[in-house]
Every structure is written in structure tokens, then in C-alpha cells.
Amino acid sequence: MQLIDGRAVAAQIKKEIAEEVARIKAQGGKTPHLAAVLVGHDGGSETYVASKVRACEEVGFQSTLIRYEDDVTEEELLACVDQLNNDADVDGFIVQLPLPGHISEGRITEAIDYRKDVDGFHPVNVGRMAIGLPCFLSATPSGIMELLKRYEIETRGKHCVILGRSNIVGKPAALLMMQKGYPGDCTVTVCHSRTKNIKEICLQADIIIAALGVPEFLKADMVKEGAVVIDVGTTRVPSDKTKSGFKLTGDVAFHEVAPKCSYITPVPGGVGPMTIVSLLKNTLLAGKKTIV
Numbered sequence: 001m002q003l004i005d006g007r008a009v010a011a012q013i014k015k016e017i018a019e020e021v022a023r024i025k026a027q028g029g030k031t032p033h034l035a036a037v038l039v040g041h042d043g044g045s046e047t048y049v050a051s052k053v054r055a056c057e058e059v060g061f062q063s064t065l066i067r068y069e070d071d072v073t074e075e076e077l078l079a080c081v082d083q084l085n086n087d088a089d090v091d092g093f094i095v096q097l098p099l100p101g102h103i104s105e106g107r108i109t110e111a112i113d114y115r116k117d118v119d120g121f122h123p124v125n126v127g128r129m130a131i132g133l134p135c136f137l138s139a140t141p142s143g144i145m146e147l148l149k150r151y152e153i154e155t156r157g158k159h160c161v162i163l164g165r166s167n168i169v170g171k172p173a174a175l176l177m178m179q180k181g182y183p184g185d186c187t188v189t190v191c192h193s194r195t196k197n198i199k200e201i202c203l204q205a206d207i208i209i210a211a212l213g214v215p216e217f218l219k220a221d222m223v224k225e226g227a228v229v230i231d232v233g234t235t236r237v238p239s240d241k242t243k244s245g246f247k248l249t250g251d252v253a254f255h256e257v258a259p260k261c262s263y264i265t266p267v268p269g270g271v272g273p274m275t276i277v278s279l280l281k282n283t284l285l286a287g288k289k290t291i292v
């Protein structure tokens with residue numbers, strides 16, 4: 001069994017991005033600039049956005065954090081999006097989700113200029129991804145593809161079972177794993193809360209991508225010997241063993257599943273560190289005006 005070290009891969013890619021940014025600057029080019037919009041004070045969102053801003057600094061990007069209180073109106077937020085769309089200095093931006101209930105996440109996402117949508121959530125980017133056109137890929141599926149590539153894990157002709165059908169992980173991961181070429185060329189099955197015989201389907205999988213958000217859902221008796229297991233789960237489970245009072249828990253019962261796997265991602269330290277790297281990759285693309 002080989003552990004897929006997302007932290008090490010992420011550090012390596014950050015180094016590669018930093019080198020490229022240094023080259024761009026040395027040639028008199030524009031420093032890539034990411035803006036992040038954060039609404040309210042949700043602990044998880046605060047942590048994620050702080051990590052994104054820190055990562056930008058590490059690779060030499062410019063970053064701007066724009067904050068609003070929970071009571072911001074949809075109109076105010078739409079005006080902010082409009083301003084960022086029209087700010088020539090900002091190459092790409094994100095509006096951190098979730099947003100308060102009185103704001104439509106769909107309206108906000110669709111208001112973002114798809115050429116600056118470095119989250120890859122805009123329908124134009126999702127549609128382009130679906131038919132294999134240049135686009136901003138959403139962070140988690142893109143991070144998974146990068147891990148498969150860097151570890152040279154064979155995907156061609158393999159049966160990939162995806163647990164979860166969310167718009168930001170399950171669905172795009174299914175599209176990418178079935179696309180022509182490497183990493184891809186898989187036969188893909190998507191399982192979800194209404195799927196019958198999940199265990200039997202998982203037992204047929206060469207590659208399992210677990211993204212349901214149910215802690216330790218995937219057990220050893222659901223996994224074929226030699227399978228590749230990618231764990232996307234990041235549920236905060238209360239714990240008295242950590243300083244923060246919670247433990248990040250994946251969708252895979254790691255200790256019993258790992259011995260059966262050829263490769264497996266840990267939680268934390270697997271897919272998680274790759275998501276910010278995907279955002280950095282997209283911001284670099286945005287800075288070069290690659291997606292038009």
C-alpha cells in the first residue's frame with residue numbers, strides 16, 4: 001500500500017508556480033492577482049480563505065480579501081461581483097461559499113465573469129469541462145486528477161466508482177474520469193444516497209472516489225484488493241484529543257481499508273492540500289488570460 005502524500009505534491013506544485021511567477025515578474029509581466037470575498041464569520045470559511053490568501057503570498061501572487069457581514073444584501077454582493085468583474089487588475093476571484101440563506105448562491109455564481117471564475121463554478125466553465133474545452137476546473141476534482149498524474153496511477157480502462165453526486169466534486173470528477181486521455185478513459189459509475197447495492201458496486205471498483213460527506217462510510221468489506229482509494233471527505237467530528245476540539249474525518253474507514261489498497265489518500269493530508277493548489281493554478285491561468 002502506498003500513501004498518496006497530498007502535502008508533498010502540493011508543496012512541489014507551489015514551488016513550480018512560484019518559479020513561474022518569478023519568471024513572469026522578471027520579464028516585466030503582471031503579477032497574478034486573486035481576490036477573495038468572504039461573507040460573515042463562519043469558522044470553516046475563515047480558515048479556508050485565510051489559507052488561500054496565505055498560499056497566494058507564498059507563490060508571489062497579489063491577493064485582496066474583501067469582507068462583508070452576514071447581513072449584506074444580495075444587491076450589495078452583486079455590486080461587488082460587478083466591480084471585480086470590471087477591475088482590470090484583478091485576474092480572478094472567488095466568493096467563498098456557503099453564503100447566508102437570504103442570498104442566492106446561484107445568482108452570485110452566475111454573475112461572476114466566467115473568465116475570472118477561478119473556482120470553476122460558473123455554468124460556462126462547467127459546460128466547457130463537460131465537453132473538454134479549455135476552462136477553469138473546480139478545485140477538488142482538479143486536485144484529484146493531479147494526484148493521479150503525479151503518482152502515475154493507471155486510469156485507462158479502469159472502473160472508477162464515485163460516491164456522491166455533488167456539483168463541486170462528484171459530478172465533475174465523473175466527467176473528468178471518463179474524458180478521453182490520461183488521467184481519464186475510465187468506465188465510471190456514480191453512486192449516491194438512492195443507489196441500491198453500493199457495496200457490490202464498490203467491490204467492482206479499481207478506483208473509488210469517496211465524496212459523500214459521511215464519516216468512515218467506506219469499509220474494508222466494500223473494497224477490492226489492490227484498489228486505489230481517494231478520500232474527499234472532510235467532516236469535522238468532535239474530539240477530545242485535539243486542541244481545536246474536532247478531528248477532520250474522511251469518508252473512508254482508513255485503518256481497515258488502507259491495507260487492501262494499492263494507493264490511498266489520508267485525511268488530512270491527501271486531497272485537501274491539493275484544492276488550494278488548484279486555485280493557484282487557475283489564478284496563474286487567469287493572469288495569463290488563457291481562458292477567453
Ligand code: GUN
Pocket residue numbers: 094095096097098119139
Ligand atoms: N466552500 C467550500 N469550498 C469552496 C471552494 O472551493 N470555493 C468557494 N468559493 N467556496 C467554497
